[in-house]
Amino acid sequence: MKNDERRTRPAAAGPSLSALTAAALALPGLAQAQVETDLLYSRYEEADLPGSREANGQDSERYEIDTYLFRLAAPLGDQAFVANVTYETLSGASPWYVQPRQPGVDDTPVQVMSGASIREQRTDVQLSWALPLAGIDWGVTLGYSTEDDYRATSGGIEFEYTPQGVAHTISGGIGYSYDKIEPERGASSPDVIAEADKDSLSAFAGVSWVLNAKTVLQTAISYGLHDGFLSDPYKRAYVADGPTLVADSRPGEREQFTVSARLRRYLSGIGAALHADYRFYRDDWDIEAHTLELAWHQMLAESWRLTPSLRWYSQSQASFYAPYYQSLRSDGLASSDYRLSPYGAVAVRVDLRKALPGDWEIGGGAEWYEADGSYAIDTVEVENPGLVEFLILNLRLGKRF
Amino acid sequence: MALALLCAVPPAMALQPGDAPPALSAPRLDGSELALATRRGQVVYVDFWASWCAPCLQAMPALDALQDRYGAEGFTVIGVNVDTERAAAVKMLERVAVDFDIVLDPQGVWPQAFALPAMPSGYLLDREGVVRFVKTGYRTKDLPLIEAAVQRELKRQPGG
Amino acid sequence: MKRTILGAMTVPLALVCSACVTIEPVQPWQRGDLARAEMAFEPDPVQAAYRRHVEFSKEAASGGATLSGGGCGCN
Numbered sequence: 001m002k003n004d005e006r007r008t009r010p011a012a013a014g015p016s017l018s019a020l021t022a023a024a025l026a027l028p029g030l031a032q033a034q035v036e037t038d039l040l041y042s043r044y045e046e047a048d049l050p051g052s053r054e055a056n057g058q059d060s061e062r063y064e065i066d067t068y069l070f071r072l073a074a075p076l077g078d079q080a081f082v083a084n085v086t087y088e089t090l091s092g093a094s095p096w097y098v099q100p101r102q103p104g105v106d107d108t109p110v111q112v113m114s115g116a117s118i119r120e121q122r123t124d125v126q127l128s129w130a131l132p133l134a135g136i137d138w139g140v141t142l143g144y145s146t147e148d149d150y151r152a153t154s155g156g157i158e159f160e161y162t163p164q165g166v167a168h169t170i171s172g173g174i175g176y177s178y179d180k181i182e183p184e185r186g187a188s189s190p191d192v193i194a195e196a197d198k199d200s201l202s203a204f205a206g207v208s209w210v211l212n213a214k215t216v217l218q219t220a221i222s223y224g225l226h227d228g229f230l231s232d233p234y235k236r237a238y239v240a241d242g243p244t245l246v247a248d249s250r251p252g253e254r255e256q257f258t259v260s261a262r263l264r265r266y267l268s269g270i271g272a273a274l275h276a277d278y279r280f281y282r283d284d285w286d287i288e289a290h291t292l293e294l295a296w297h298q299m300l301a302e303s304w305r306l307t308p309s310l311r312w313y314s315q316s317q318a319s320f321y322a323p324y325y326q327s328l329r330s331d332g333l334a335s336s337d338y339r340l341s342p343y344g345a346v347a348v349r350v351d352l353r354k355a356l357p358g359d360w361e362i363g364g365g366a367e368w369y370e371a372d373g374s375y376a377i378d379t380v381e382v383e384n385p386g387l388v389e390f391l392i393l394n395l396r397l398g399k400r401f
Numbered sequence: 402m403a404l405a406l407l408c409a410v411p412p413a414m415a416l417q418p419g420d421a422p423p424a425l426s427a428p429r430l431d432g433s434e435l436a437l438a439t440r441r442g443q444v445v446y447v448d449f450w451a452s453w454c455a456p457c458l459q460a461m462p463a464l465d466a467l468q469d470r471y472g473a474e475g476f477t478v479i480g481v482n483v484d485t486e487r488a489a490a491v492k493m494l495e496r497v498a499v500d501f502d503i504v505l506d507p508q509g510v511w512p513q514a515f516a517l518p519a520m521p522s523g524y525l526l527d528r529e530g531v532v533r534f535v536k537t538g539y540r541t542k543d544l545p546l547i548e549a550a551v552q553r554e555l556k557r558q559p560g561g
Numbered sequence: 562m563k564r565t566i567l568g569a570m571t572v573p574l575a576l577v578c579s580a581c582v583t584i585e586p587v588q589p590w591q592r593g594d595l596a597r598a599e600m601a602f603e604p605d606p607v608q609a610a611y612r613r614h615v616e617f618s619k620e621a622a623s624g625g626a627t628l629s630g631g632g633c634g635c636n
Binding site for chain 3: 038040042044067069071084086122124126141143145147149150152154156158167171173174175177179181198200202204206208210211212213214216218220222223224256257258260262264266268272273279281283285287289291297299305313315318339340345351365367369371388392394396
């Protein structure tokens with residue numbers, strides 16, 4: 001990935017304690033009856049960036065990722081052990097910087113892509129151990145993720161507690177990650193920094209309520225603190241009054257807050273469960289975001305499960321973001337990353353799973369995702385030309401022992 | 402709303418040691434009726450379980466082994482299934498096969514009478530049908546506690 | 562456009578909320594429906610982990626009722 005943009009933030013890819021517990025909440029214990037194994041293959045393909053949005057006027061291929069995820073969850077008496085292994089190969093070009101189409105003539109921002117496509121791999125291993133202690137269910141997770149130029153070591157502790165005789169479950173967790181990046185030099189990054197690192201701390205607390213025999217609600221708050229190198233070493237920003245290209249430069253600290261709610265309602269008449277998730281996000285880079293997700297889990301003829309879902313996302317821009325700059329900001333910050341730009345996104349998904357004799361399960365699914373200024377809550381005056389559109393196809397196989 | 406939820410506790414009159422459950426009966430899988438009163442004179446462990454309750458399924462083989470070990474001395478287990486769908490119970494019993502009596506109580510008459518505080522729950526009744534030991538929840542470390550209570554009750558003479 | 566999307570998502574939401582305002586005590590033995598696999602907050606941990614990872618690498622917002630894992634230099 002020598003020529004490509006890099007991203008330096010912690011990934012929310014860890015297994016969660018709620019995935020270890022038997023079911024929704026206020027239900028007995030961590031114990032699971034069987035050993036569960038799952039294999040998921042996903043093909044992620046970004047749509048070409050149209051020539052109309054590119055500085056050179058030509059369509060450009062973007063990212064493609066093949067991902068293999070393997071999960072093993074095994075009961076050990078009252079305890080449980082879970083391993084998640086991810087292996088992915090990535091290739092393609094990505095946004096490098098944004099400039100006016102014709103400086104001084106046409107101010108429309110257009111994208112300049114990074115150089116030639118280079119193949120890269122990422123391996124991520126997460127190990128979790130769940131155990132009951134003093135009437136509380138605990139989960140301990142250790143993780144390690146490695147790429148050609150990036151390494152992350154993480155750990156966390158979570159708990160779930162259901163006081164006897166009440167209809168709610170309290171949960172919480174705290175995690176830490178140390179990430180180190182050693183960017184590689186390439187045509188698009190001749191003067192890249194040698195190495196950088198950062199520390200990330202995350203915490204959450206939530207309460208799950210049994211509203212009635214068919215409805216549960218979880219409300220949660222979360223906090224994230226990132227300290228260190230948070231810029232993208234492979235990206236540039238365009239400054240009209242020169243120097244023309246400057247390194248992507250973001251604050252050295254970021255604080256994030258979320259408030260979220262997840263509702264699950266069982267519709268026994270039609271054998272379906274409706275899921276509604278909402279999250280409000282805010283950080284001290286001035287980004288506010290809303291995420292709303294609806295999923296319909298329909299059981300069909302005992303052994304089939306069809307799950308269509310719809311997701312909507314909207315974010316405002318980071319305070320220091322601009323598609324390009326007329327002159328350098330006094331604080332020296334600069335980023336034209338579309339992920340810090342104002343936009344909205346819509347995703348449409350469908351998953352189908354079928355249980356087979358002998359405790360086997362097969363399935364497949366598809367997701368189409370499109371980011372666009374018009375999907376945002378607030379009017380986006382200038383859309384970043386690098387907004388992404390992608391298609392995901394996946395296949396899966398599961399076996400219980 | 403929070404207050405309403407906090408107040409949503411199970412009935413306060415949960416059955417305690419010294420209490421006696423009312424006369425109860427329920428059908429076995431084959432349809433034949435099992436009345437609790439017919440077990441008078443034996444030490445009975447009434448175990449409440451459901452197919453959706455993972456620790457319940459952990460407890461059942463352990464309780465089956467206890468009945469094997471102490472059955473000759475007059476110990477018996479009754480597994481009260483509270484699944485609302487019979488098929489769910491039947492399917493689970495194919496996986497967790499036990500020899501002790503299983504009764505189906507989809508309406509929840511028995512757990513209501515015992516005022517069950519949690520799932521799973523188990524009640525050890527002495528030879529007179531009086532509750533002597535209550536186990537709420539189940540972890541593997543709880544088995545010796547249950548076994549000790551069974552031994553204690555078996556040793557106790559009727560009326561003693 | 563956003564009006565259409567929000568509008569389309571409001572209908573099922575309203576349906577759910579009209580039904581869930583009834584708060585009733587639920588006895589421990591009456592939680593069979595709540596224990597169904599499709600009623601879990603995260604019914605599909607593998608798929609959920611994958612999606613969180615993709616969303617994380619494409620969007621500014623992250624976080625929720627799960628711990629963040631380690632970092633990545635993903636695109």
